[in-house]
Amino acid sequence: MELxxxxxxxxxxxxxxxxxxxxxxxxxxxxxxxxLPRRIRYLIELTRLASMLRMDFEQATKTDIEKxxxxxxxLDVTDKDPNDPEYPLEVKWIKTTVKNRRNxxxxxxxxEDDIAALVRAAERP
Numbered sequence: 381m382e383l384x385x386x387x388x389x390x391x392x393x394x395x396x397x398x399x400x401x402x403x404x405x406x407x408x409x410x411x412x413x414x415x416l417p418r419r420i421r422y423l424i425e426l427t428r429l430a431s432m433l434r435m436d437f438e439q440a441t442k443t444d445i446e447k448x449x450x451x452x453x454x455l456d457v458t459d460k461d462p463n464d465p466e467y468p469l470e471v472k473w474i475k476t477t478v479k480n481r482r483n484x485x486x487x488x489x490x491x492e493d494d495i496a497a498l499v500r501a502a503e504r505p
Contacts, residue, residue: 381416384423393431401437402426
């Protein structure tokens with residue numbers, strides 16, 4: 381986290397107004413319990429976005445941000461919901477969920493007496 385924070389502070393392309401806002405957002409994420417790797421990822425991506433945008437976040441419009449992201453090839457513009465993939469008809473019928481049949485409950489496991497009886501039965505045909 382320190383390295384990413386240092387890179388943000390040293391990056392001349394990030395405006396002086398955006399730097400404290402990004403750091404304040406990192407503090408907010410930490411207070412919300414967001415994991416360290418995710419916070420580092422957000423810090424890196426926000427630093428990259430701010431350096432590509434070259435304007436204050438408050439002045440940037442949604443169109444400005446989309447334009448910057450599209451120019452740098454970081455946005456896949458589709459109308460699809462990424463959580464609802466549309467598969468081709470050839471494979472759409474395949475079920476991808478597997479039932480959990482292999483887990484045994486503790487009362488379904490063999491007890492020591494059962495194991496001993498199996499061993500005795502195997503020794504005497």
